[in-house]
Amino acid sequence: MICISHVAKLGIIKRFVHLTKNKYLHKKHVLKVVPNSILPYNSICGIHSCPILLKRRKTAEERKLPKVYEISPKSKGDLVNVWRNITVAELAGVLQKDVNYVRDLFLGKIQGKHTPIEDIKELHNAIRRSGRRMQIIGKPVETNEKIEENDVFPRPPPSKSELQPRPPIITVMGHVDHGKTTLLDSLRNSRVVDQEFGGITQHVGAFSVKLDSGAEITFLDTPGHAAFSAMRARGANVTDIIVLVVAADDGVMEQTVECINMAKSARVPILVAINKIDSPKANIENAEQMLLQNGIQVERLGGDVQAIHISALKKINLDQLTEALALQAELLEIGSDPTGFVEAVVVDSRIDPHRGRLCTVVVQRGTLRKGNILIADTVMAKVRLMRDAQGQLLTEVKPGYAAEIEGWRELPSAGELVLQVESEKQAKAVIKCREGKKELEMQEAEKFAIDAKTQHHQMLYKEKLELKRRIGRFKLRNQGPRAPESMPEDDMPTLHLILKSDVVGTLEAILETLSTYNYPECRMDIVSYGVGAVIENDNILNTNRFHISAIIYTFNVSCPPILQQKAEAQSVQIKHHNVIYKLVDTIKQDMNSILPPKQVEDVLGEAQVLQQFLVNEGRKSVPIAGCRCQKGVLKKSSLYRSLSSMRHLKNEVDVIKSGTDCGLQFIDKSIMFEVGDVIRCYEHKMEPHIVEWDPGF
Numbered sequence: 265m266i267c268i269s270h271v272a273k274l275g276i277i278k279r280f281v282h283l284t285k286n287k288y289l290h291k292k293h294v295l296k297v298v299p300n301s302i303l304p305y306n307s308i309c310g311i312h313s314c315p316i317l318l319k320r321r322k323t324a325e326e327r328k329l330p331k332v333y334e335i336s337p338k339s340k341g342d343l344v345n346v347w348r349n350i351t352v353a354e355l356a357g358v359l360q361k362d363v364n365y366v367r368d369l370f371l372g373k374i375q376g377k378h379t380p381i382e383d384i385k386e387l388h389n390a391i392r393r394s395g396r397r398m399q400i401i402g403k404p405v406e407t408n409e410k411i412e413e414n415d416v417f418p419r420p421p422p423s424k425s426e427l428q429p430r431p432p433i434i435t436v437m438g439h440v441d442h443g444k445t446t447l448l449d450s451l452r453n454s455r456v457v458d459q460e461f462g463g464i465t466q467h468v469g470a471f472s473v474k475l476d477s478g479a480e481i482t483f484l485d486t487p488g489h490a491a492f493s494a495m496r497a498r499g500a501n502v503t504d505i506i507v508l509v510v511a512a513d514d515g516v517m518e519q520t521v522e523c524i525n526m527a528k529s530a531r532v533p534i535l536v537a538i539n540k541i542d543s544p545k546a547n548i549e550n551a552e553q554m555l556l557q558n559g560i561q562v563e564r565l566g567g568d569v570q571a572i573h574i575s576a577l578k579k580i581n582l583d584q585l586t587e588a589l590a591l592q593a594e595l596l597e598i599g600s601d602p603t604g605f606v607e608a609v610v611v612d613s614r615i616d617p618h619r620g621r622l623c624t625v626v627v628q629r630g631t632l633r634k635g636n637i638l639i640a641d642t643v644m645a646k647v648r649l650m651r652d653a654q655g656q657l658l659t660e661v662k663p664g665y666a667a668e669i670e671g672w673r674e675l676p677s678a679g680e681l682v683l684q685v686e687s688e689k690q691a692k693a694v695i696k697c698r699e700g701k702k703e704l705e706m707q708e709a710e711k712f713a714i715d716a717k718t719q720h721h722q723m724l725y726k727e728k729l730e731l732k733r734r735i736g737r738f739k740l741r742n743q744g745p746r747a748p749e750s751m752p753e754d755d756m757p758t759l760h761l762i763l764k765s766d767v768v769g770t771l772e773a774i775l776e777t778l779s780t781y782n783y784p785e786c787r788m789d790i791v792s793y794g795v796g797a798v799i800e801n802d803n804i805l806n807t808n809r810f811h812i813s814a815i816i817y818t819f820n821v822s823c824p825p826i827l828q829q830k831a832e833a834q835s836v837q838i839k840h841h842n843v844i845y846k847l848v849d850t851i852k853q854d855m856n857s858i859l860p861p862k863q864v865e866d867v868l869g870e871a872q873v874l875q876q877f878l879v880n881e882g883r884k885s886v887p888i889a890g891c892r893c894q895k896g897v898l899k900k901s902s903l904y905r906s907l908s909s910m911r912h913l914k915n916e917v918d919v920i921k922s923g924t925d926c927g928l929q930f931i932d933k934s935i936m937f938e939v940g941d942v943i944r945c946y947e948h949k950m951e952p953h954i955v956e957w958d959p960g961f
């Protein structure tokens with residue numbers, strides 16, 4: 265035992281502390297040095313008074329390991345309510361601890377925040393580790409109202425008096441290579457197109473252009489298609505006008521038509537830019553005619569869609585295009601309310617290696633400023649910096665303008681609606697509530713999927729049921745005669761039968777037994793079945809309705825004598841039973857009696873090949889099997905019917921008996937023999953056909 269009284273050499277103490285695994289090392293601690301440990305005894309001796317408290321630090325490995333909570337064998341802690349498939353986040357709520365604490369309780373076996381804990385035993389152990397007890401209850405339903413309470417929504421539309429003019433937001437769309445990027449590039453006066461990999465638009469964002477008139481226009485500098493679809497998919501219609509770029513040398517192409525349809529379904533006005541007019545192959549009339557064929561009638565052809573003929577590359581008529589856009593925007597009376605909480609739409613988001621998460625938004629309402637707390641779906645941002653497309657820092661962003669925002673905790677997706685909230689606390693509450701909503705939606709979707717599956721199963725079940733009914737497998741009190749036309753017209757031997765039983769239960773049991781019948785060579789046709797004595801109708805069925813002769817099988821029911829006589833007169837058989845297996849036997853016999861006899865092979869004898877001889881016949885050598893008859897007899901007339909010669913020694917014989925050697929030659933001379941082959945002699949014979957049916961008893 266050594267008493268530590270002074271910490272002079274921290275390094276030594278650290279090593280010592282590491283050895284002891286004590287949480288704190290204090291001068292009052294009495295420590296034991298294990299012989300042969302890495303700490304030499306002398307290094308501790310001579311240490312004097314120690315006024316400090318040392319906290320043992322975790323090693324890197326220990327830091328990685330989840331905290332271990334012991335399971336208390338007889339936990340008498342608080343009782344907590346949990347439910348099956350409770351998630352880690354939900355359990356954290358129940359235990360009023362954070363998610364990491366809960367993860368530790370599971371010893372790192374469960375990681376995801378929203379992972380449901382399926383293993384009840386694991387859950388039980390984890391709760392015991394927390395010193396509580398658990399009881400399983402049904403999952404508490406969080407009502408929609410409760411969830412809605414914390415969510416935020418866009419404000420109601422502003423009144424006309426609150427509206428102030430704002431730049432129109434333009435999306436440029438068109439077929440691949442028709443010049444969208446070049447147009448945006450020329451409008452912005454930068455060379456985006458040159459920097460693109462393979463010439464395909466990858467740059468994403470939005471920028472505003474100031475016209476000579478002082479008016480401004482904001483262009484969504486994105487592959488119009490993708491941005492537009494993403495925004496539409498999330499219900500955000502950011503675009504005021506679509507510029508449809510059509511290359512004059514190519515005309516309307518597949519994607520041009522798609523864009524027209526998109527614009528129409530979103531009810532966004534179109535302005536056509538017939539591009540590449542500088543190209544020698546340019547055919548403006550043709551392009552306009554093609555547009556007409558696709559429902560876009562330009563002004564020159566008597567319609568109301570403006571078409572500006574431009575060259576994006578040579579910057580021809582670009583002013584005309586922007587002026588036309590400004591004019592159209594004026595006609596549309598585009599305006600917005602720049603006051604109050606910000607409402608915006610995410611145009612794009614990306615991660616910059618130096619600046620972190622960035623997201624370009626177009627402000628639709630309110631004025632965006634540094635420090636604003638924003639929320640997009642379940643992602644929040646505290647606006648740290650705002651820049652325009654040229655990278656200039658902005659102090660505020662008014663409606664109709666775009667800005668790239670820094671300060672996002674995670675990346676929001678394009679098309680998400682961005683809303684300003686009062687504080688980070690409110691943002692967190694909104695996120696929680698939206699996550700709750702999503703979970704509910706997921707549960708709904710799951711429920712929907714389960715319901716759909718159940719319905720599908722029920723449908724299958726009903727179909728099977730119907731099938732069973734048709735083959736007479738299912739219980740029905742009285743199943744009327746089936747339609748005569750439901751019987752296939754073929755020559756297959758068929759036993760037509762009518763069943764009469766005393767009670768439904770027995771009838772059901774008989775039908776169930778009959779349903780096991782599946783011998784393919786004789787059909788069982790249950791014409792009708794029912795409960796009760798044989799009635800006139802059962803009998804008449806045979807002659808009048810079906811022109812078939814069905815046998816009436818009764819089970820524990822009688823047949824009035826008069827009907828019996830009538831049946832006999834009409835050669836209708838009525839067979840009475842009171843034991844099911846006997847009834848089944850009778851049915852089998854009746855089936856056997858209608859089946860024609862079948863041909864079977866009757867093995868007469870077997871011979872084993874001992875040697876193969878090759879005998880010359882004329883110029884050919886033919887094989888002969890030198891055999892010994894081992895079973896029965898070999899008959900020349902029956903053996904394979906292809907035997908050309910059967911000899912004992914040198915004599916041609918007709919029969920070889922068991923134990924006798926012989927030489928066999930087949931008509932088919934290509935048959936070669938090997939020692940050990942078995943040659944079987946058989947005859948065909950006719951046998952009564954016996955139905956194979958195992959009803960299970």
Ligand SMILES: Nc1nc2c(ncn2[C@@H]2O[C@H](COP(=O)(O)OP(=O)(O)OP(=O)(O)O)[C@@H](O)[C@H]2O)c(=O)[nH]1
Nearest residue numbers: 440441442443444445446464465540543575576577
């Ligand atoms: N002659 C001529 N060529 C043009 C004009 N505008 C674009 N181009 C050329 O057409 C090609 C395609 O132009 P882009 O601007 O990349 O076309 P895009 O529609 O953006 O293509 P994607 O990004 O692939 O959808 C490039 O080689 C441009 O130089 C024009 O006005 N005249």
